[in-house]
Amino acid sequence: MATQHSRSAARLMISPAVILLFLWMIVPLAMTIYFSFLNYNLLRPGAHDFVGFRNYYYFLTDPSFLIAIKNTLILVLGVLVITVVGGVALAVLLDQPMWGQGIVRILVIAPFFVMPTVSALVWKNMFLNPVNGLFAYFAQLMGLQPYDFLSQSPLMSIIMIVSWEWLPFATLILLTAMQSLDSEQMEAAEMDGASAISRFIYITLPHLTRSITVVILIQTIFLLSVFAEILVTTNGGPGTASTNLPYLVYGQSLLQFDVGGGSAGGIVAVILANIVAIFLMRMIGKNLEA
Amino acid sequence: MARAVTPARKLGFTIASWTVGLVIFFPILWTFITSFKSEGDAVAIPPLFVNFHWTLENYVLVNQRSDYLLHFWNSVVISVGSTFLALVIAIPAAWAMAFVPGKRTKDVLMWMLSTKMMPAVGVLIPIYLMFKNTGLLDTLTGLVIIMTLINLPILIWMLYTYFKEIPGEILEAARMDGADLKSEVLYILTPMAIPGIASTMLLNIILAWNEAFWTLMLTSSQAAPLTQFIASYSSPEGLFYAKLSAASTMAIAPILILGWFSQKQLVRGLTFGAVK
Structure with missing residues (x-):
């Protein structure tokens, strides 16, 4: 089917996309790498000296860098654990026979469509606020002291907000996978006397493994760059208690105008994301051959 | 599904799923309800769910x-x-x-x-x-x-x-x-x-x-x-x-x-x- 003629036509059809994506990624990335070796601050115009790896040295030895790395990892891992465990549980529950399954699905998926700034602000003000928030009210009902979530445990609060945003995603994907499970296999196991728990461990979980991996990898990509939720709730604080890597780079480059240092941080973030990306690409690549 | 589903079982799953679904959806529902309150009602204790004076004034004010x-x-x-x-x-x-x-x-x-x-x-x-x-x-x-x-x-x-x-x-x-x-x-x-x-x-x-x-x-x-x-x-x-x-x-x-x-x-x- 593919003649020489159609091949060159195909190349012509693909090239705009390829050229644009190349310009979008490779050129700015090259510039970031270049900036990261310069002593370049927007507040000090003039010469930008070449300083070698000094920006990296400052960035990597800055105590807030280690905190940001730690916070980034806690944030990613915390949200992953909550959403994957919760997602599996919810997918199993929603797959059961019930009335109004479609409506429940709609309710569960809804948070995913709420823009990050809205969900962060609604949580911050209407739920977590120590004076007027709903949680404070419930605490008082039970005779407890209201807890100031965002200043006492800012990172945990952000993990909670972000988990609320991503739990629907995990649930939806795992539920889709559940529904492709062969029900005859389940029935056979049931007839052979397998208990609900062993059916879950030996049939459901293995069936979900692949989807769980996909959920983990894709969420990791997005969770490594959580930004808006932090900006509108804690601004990375108190201190650096809830600063993650993207927020640190943002602060360094757009608040302190340190282009060189911010660029070095950006490159560190790229390297970290690439480690995850390699695994994800391998999985999707395998799928492409099948 | 060929398996027999007893109504009791189905009812149990229905209640459980709806509860979880409503809890997850609650922040959105709460935002929606609060948008029709006056500022005073919005922070009232105990929280008001339906028995308040519904108003559209917030929508007008935000637009203005x-x-x-x-x-x-x-x-x-x-x-x-x-x-x-x-x-x-x-x-x-x-x-x-x-x-x-x-x-x-x-x-x-x-x-x-x-x-x-x-x-x-x-x-x-x-x-x-x-x-x-x-x-x-x-x-x-x-x-x-x-x-x-x-x-x-x-x-x-x-x-x-x-x-x-x-x-x-x-x-x-x-x-x-x-x-x-x-x-x-x-x-x-x-x-x-x-x-x-x-x-x-x-x-x-x-x-x-x-x-x-x-x-x-x-x-x-x-x-x-x-x-x-x-x-x-x-x-x-x-x-x-x-x-x-x-x-x-x-x-x-x-x-x-x-x-x-x-x-x-x-x-x-x-x-x-x-x-x-």
Whole structure:
């Protein structure tokens, strides 16, 4: 089917996309790498000296860098654990026979469509606020002291907000996978006397493994760059208690105008994301051959 | 399912699922309810659920004080504009890769995917400086360009997986019957491709509407979409719960409705076809 003629036509059809994506990624990335070796601050115009790896040295030895790395990892891992465990549980529950399954699905998926700034602000003000928030009210009902979530445990609060945003995603994907499970296999196991728990461990979980991996990898990509939720709730604080890597780079480059240092941080973030990306690409690549 | 389901069992699962569903949905419901309260009722203790004076004044006030319609319009222009622009670039590319696959098609697809893995902070500074120097900061043009580029890989991937499912035999059959290239594209391929294109478009509009990194970095007032508009409530102004709720409801309602229609496509689009 593919003649020489159609091949060159195909190349012509693909090239705009390829050229644009190349310009979008490779050129700015090259510039970031270049900036990261310069002593370049927007507040000090003039010469930008070449300083070698000094920006990296400052960035990597800055105590807030280690905190940001730690916070980034806690944030990613915390949200992953909550959403994957919760997602599996919810997918199993929603797959059961019930009335109004479609409506429940709609309710569960809804948070995913709420823009990050809205969900962060609604949580911050209407739920977590120590004076007027709903949680404070419930605490008082039970005779407890209201807890100031965002200043006492800012990172945990952000993990909670972000988990609320991503739990629907995990649930939806795992539920889709559940529904492709062969029900005859389940029935056979049931007839052979397998208990609900062993059916879950030996049939459901293995069936979900692949989807769980996909959920983990894709969420990791997005969770490594959580930004808006932090900006509108804690601004990375108190201190650096809830600063993650993207927020640190943002602060360094757009608040302190340190282009060189911010660029070095950006490159560190790229390297970290690439480690995850390699695994994800391998999985999707395998799928492409099948 | 052939298994017998006792009504009691079904009732139990129904109650459990509805409870969980309502708990997860509650923040959205609460925001919606609060948007109809007066500021006093919004912070009343104990919280009021239905027995308060329902009012639309917050919606009126939010529209008067801040230019809600401008930001809404910006969101529409950015999400719809970038989606159409990206489709124009993505459809031919996905088409060619699906129907005329070459030796390197797979590599090209993977490379496109890899651009999506790049964290935005890695390219923030050059883009910001370029925008600053060319006067694109806080303009709709600038944001449409960025959104087009951000979502291009997802679009190409989604379209590719849809086009892949169009059987090649049908084309051969048409050719046997004497169809020329024009009628092939017009009467066979296009009708088969339209559902895939439509759902790709829908998902992309949702993603662009909710994008909250570049919109926060590159806009301030004139071109600010709803994400940035809501972020301005992070100041003490956000403590006016009823107004915050009204603004939030207006910001999420359109996309929530679109989103509910696109659940299935969402799975496919966000997993790059790995889960269907």
